[in-house]
Amino acid sequence: MEKVLFLAHNEEGGGLSRACLEALSAARDLAQGLGAELAVGLFGGEVSGAAEAIGGCGAACFLAAAGPVFASSRYASDAAACEALCRASGAGLVVAAADSRLSRVLPGVAQRLGGRIDTHLTGLWVKDGSPAAARWFYRQRMVAEFTRSERPWLMSVESGCFEAFDGPGAVEPEPVAVDLSEACKRTEVLGLETPSADEQTIRPDAELLFVAGAGWTKKQADGRTHVKEAEGLILDFLNRTKASLGSSKSLVDISGEGHEVISYLTHLHQVGQTGATPRHPKGLAACCHGEEPHVVGWRFIGERRAINLDAGCGWAQGKADVLYVADAFEVLARLNELLARA
Ligand SMILES: Cc1cc2nc3c(=O)[nH]c(=O)nc-3n(C[C@H](O)[C@H](O)[C@H](O)COP(=O)(O)OP(=O)(O)OC[C@H]3O[C@@H](n4cnc5c(N)ncnc54)[C@H](O)[C@@H]3O)c2cc1C
Numbered sequence: 001m002e003k004v005l006f007l008a009h010n011e012e013g014g015g016l017s018r019a020c021l022e023a024l025s026a027a028r029d030l031a032q033g034l035g036a037e038l039a040v041g042l043f044g045g046e047v048s049g050a051a052e053a054i055g056g057c058g059a060a061c062f063l064a065a066a067g068p069v070f071a072s073s074r075y076a077s078d079a080a081a082c083e084a085l086c087r088a089s090g091a092g093l094v095v096a097a098a099d100s101r102l103s104r105v106l107p108g109v110a111q112r113l114g115g116r117i118d119t120h121l122t123g124l125w126v127k128d129g130s131p132a133a134a135r136w137f138y139r140q141r142m143v144a145e146f147t148r149s150e151r152p153w154l155m156s157v158e159s160g161c162f163e164a165f166d167g168p169g170a171v172e173p174e175p176v177a178v179d180l181s182e183a184c185k186r187t188e189v190l191g192l193e194t195p196s197a198d199e200q201t202i203r204p205d206a207e208l209l210f211v212a213g214a215g216w217t218k219k220q221a222d223g224r225t226h227v228k229e230a231e232g233l234i235l236d237f238l239n240r241t242k243a244s245l246g247s248s249k250s251l252v253d254i255s256g257e258g259h260e261v262i263s264y265l266t267h268l269h270q271v272g273q274t275g276a277t278p279r280h281p282k283g284l285a286a287c288c289h290g291e292e293p294h295v296v297g298w299r300f301i302g303e304r305r306a307i308n309l310d311a312g313c314g315w316a317q318g319k320a321d322v323l324y325v326a327d328a329f330e331v332l333a334r335l336n337e338l339l340a341r342a
Pocket residue numbers: 212213214215216218220247248249250251270271272273274275276286287288289290291292293294297307308309310313326327328329
């Protein structure tokens with residue numbers, strides 16, 4: 001009989017991230033569909049809060065590799081913890097979130113276990129009594145559905161594809177011993193430097209994606225550019241709505257061409273064929289033409305709207321649900337005014 005292990009690490013506050021809770025739903029559904037036993041494997045500094053947050057998930061066992069040595073993300077100790085949890089569970093199928101901490105170690109863990117791994121899965125189900133998975137290839141242009149007979153089969157799932165599990169319950173995880181040599185501990189995390197919440201404009205959990213296009217830096221009706229004004233309007237909008245910021249390629253490339261730029265934009269903001277494919281319920285593009293290589297990055301955006309001066313722009317060709325033919329400078333200034341009053 002198959003056995004499914006849900007593998008996760010606790011967050012700094014003690015609980016589990018939304019991405020891990022979504023991965024748990026994927027693991028539970030898979031176990032239920034296969035009639036398989038579900039096990040939970042947790043690692044991190046202090047995992048009791050994380051275990052209690054999911055105590056009602058119906059797992060037959062809760063295993064933990066916990067302690068200060070696992071508190072920070074470090075390849076050697078995380079990989080050893082995951083390997084020990086996988087071995088202790090005896091599971092042939094391992095499901096985890098494709099977050100940065102797990103994505104860093106899972107391929108190495110699969111190698112150590114002599115197993116296989118598939119990453120960034122967007123679907124997981126049972127077909128003809130066997131597990132089946134889906135993932136996108138070629139910059140989200142083709143989706144493949146596949147299965148594997150090799151075990152253990154490690155799978156990391158993308159966020160935004162499954163409902164987050166909600167079912168706390170009292171539970172005491174069983175400790176699993178991890179063989180950690182001194183060499184595994186020689187990298188020390190001394191601290192974290194993160195931008196403040198307002199400086200951090202890429203917000204994967206935001207309800208809204210706001211995409212800025214190169215039009216913000218182009219000459220406007222008065223024959224002049226207004227880049228500083230654009231910078232202020234966009235930042236004000238983001239701070240008020242807590243939307244996530246995306247960009248077209250043309251806009252982020254401008255910095256390399258020596259033009260005046262929007263200072264807080266980087267290539268990490270680029271959405272599209274050669275950029276990111278974020279997942280948000282809604283998207284609003286402004287001063288962006290809506291060309292195919294850009295719009296392909298909107299594949300997972302639920303409701304799409306755009307503001308453009310050009311009624312014949314790409315968004316009008318069936319790529320947006322609503323196109324506002326308007327001056328984005330005026331629209332954003334008015335929106336910020338209304339938001340300030342709200
Ligand atoms: C292989 C390949 C890969 C690519 N990958 C990507 C990718 O990953 N992501 C990506 O974005 N692009 C990508 N591109 C480039 C893409 O084809 C477009 O060139 C790019 O998306 C255009 O950016 P833009 O719409 O911001 O700029 P522009 O095409 O310059 O459009 C600016 C728009 O702003 C509008 N505008 C100007 N002023 C205002 C105003 N005041 N109010 C409202 N609207 C206004 C204009 O009407 C215009 O439509 C790729 C291209 C290739 C060939």
